[in-house]
Amino acid sequence: MFWLVTHNPIKILKAALSSAFYLILCVVLPFLLLSMAQGDPQLRSMLDTARSTVGIDVAGIVNTIMIFGIVLALLVLVVGLTDKWSATNLACGVACILLQLAILLTILGAGDIGSFGVISKTVQAPGPSQPSFVIDMRLVALAVTAIAGAKIIVALAGYLDARRERARRFSPTDLLKRAFG
């Protein structure tokens, strides 16, 4: 696989920065926010209430996002370090898109990817009345899935274009043209 890795320092720097961006956005920032929330007594009691009465485990959601974020940052690094015409670049690029979609669906479904943007909960309140609520974001989930699908098509088209360009650049006719003007 190492023959696919670029030696271009600017490309390496760009890849490292992109990876760091995702690491900060999906790992460092959620971790800091969760730590701050757990440090504050009022916010901590709100998180505990959300878990005990509604069944939304915010810490669990943040942990899931952080795990996805670490994998995403690694994949972004590989995408940045490999050439566009390589299959590794395409595979990691598609995996990045799918992971981003998984993160978005995790947020939309309050931790449940399979719910596809529908949060349906019953409030465990004391007393005879138990209100239930539904937050329906199926259209939003559908829109982000459609965007992810379009991104995969664009990635595939980019890969094919890069391969075509590489084949043209390294074709015998082209090499002869470059050698003899």
Added chain:
Amino acid sequence: MKTSTALKAIDYILLVAEVLIFVGVGLGYFTIIQLLMSMAGPEGGTPVQPNGTIDPSTGAFSGTLVISLRNPGMLEVAAHVSIKLNSGDGATLYQTSGDTRIAAGSSGTLELPLTLSGTDAQRINAMVLGLKLATLFDFLSFSVDIPIPLQMGGGSPGQ
């Protein structure tokens, strides 16, 4: 235009679309939370008020249920309110619903007709208030069903 440039442009458009969707969802959540807080807050008052007359001889009620909603959020909200009056054995005695659209920063009132015979009024044991709020061109909706125990006439909650 080169293919790679066109693909990059499409990629940016998709990114902008994704960001716009999430900004919209954020605004939608903000609007719905603001509306719910205005209903629950001390200045919100009681959102459901019966307005009508009771026939003293039969005990029948005839009038309307007035539901007041205030939208302090940033997006228009389509509200669907349903009210179900149940007896102690779980039977639905009366059901009514209505829709209204409330522009950002304004208030809306919904009047639902309510007519109950004397015997039904005596049997009412609980009310289920259903509220569905949709915003962001119906991309985001929140619905809640709140069972409220009532004590009318001879019936008592939990009977």
